[in-house]
Amino acid sequence: MAKVLDWIKAHYDRIALIAAAVFLLISAVSIWWSAIQFGNRLITLQPPRAKTASPPPIAAELDRAAEQLQHPVQWKGSTRSGLFVPEKHFIGADGLPATLQNTQVHPPVPNEWFEKFGLPIQDADVLDQDADKDGFTNLDEWQGNTDPTNKDSHPDYLTKLHLVSATEEAFRYIFSSRIKDTFGINSIDQNEPTQFLKVGDVIRGTDFKIVKFTEKRERNQYGTNVDVSELLLEHPQTHAQVTLVKEKVATSPQSVATFVYTWGGRREFEVRKDQEFSLKPVEEIKYKLVDVQPAKAVIVNTQQPNAPIEIGFAAP
Structure with a gap:
């Protein structure tokens, strides 16, 4: 045994x-034997039976399928956000991201008003735009409750008239x-003697008759029943008129109102009483300036003289 081990070690x-x-x-x-067995099994395998053809679909089914191809199913959403149309986002007045649902983008006009008329709410100057080119901005149209996309629907032109300054003088x-x-006619400072006049006379110190x-x-x-009788005075050259109510100070025709009219541009002009x-x-x-006061001017449409129209200063 020892010799065998020695021989193994040596070889x-x-x-x-x-x-x-x-x-x-x-x-x-x-491997050779496995290959032979696989070949034998492959030879002995039976081919699959052919399936019998399905009967052709009926004509109604074909028509229904064709109609579905012509009118595919549409995606619909119940909110502004959707699977394919993301919700619009804006930068709010506070500098933070905002959406139509949580922010009024252009106060005081509500977001829904812009969407109703298809106006570009994303434009920073949308309130100053004039979509229908009728001379009124979108803000004017909203304030006047008119259609900003229809030039035949617009606010009254007088909404474009504002007071710039008023100079009121006493007669x-x-x-x-x-x-x-x-x-009896007296000066308001009582420094002149009383004038006693009749219809047709000219008041001394003026050109008014x-x-x-x-x-x-x-x-x-x-x-108490009081006398509020009136004297109507008229300037013969200018035809300017003054109404003197008994014992009351009247406004002078020299009173002037300065207006600004912003339809179709900016026009500033003066009008005397x-x-x-x-x-x-x-x-x-035709309009007529009938009264001038420190904070407003009063005009009338000459076709409707009993319907005074107050014109104030433009909003800041």
């Missing part, structure tokens, strides 16, 4: 080589008394 390399060769031989024989004389058809007397009476706040003027584009309508 270890040969023994390892022989063992490896035997292992490879056995592996090759195993120097006052109608102080009456005895039948004679009228008394052209009409109207007797009037009304109850005051205490229930009792002077008429017109506004584009409807120049056949």
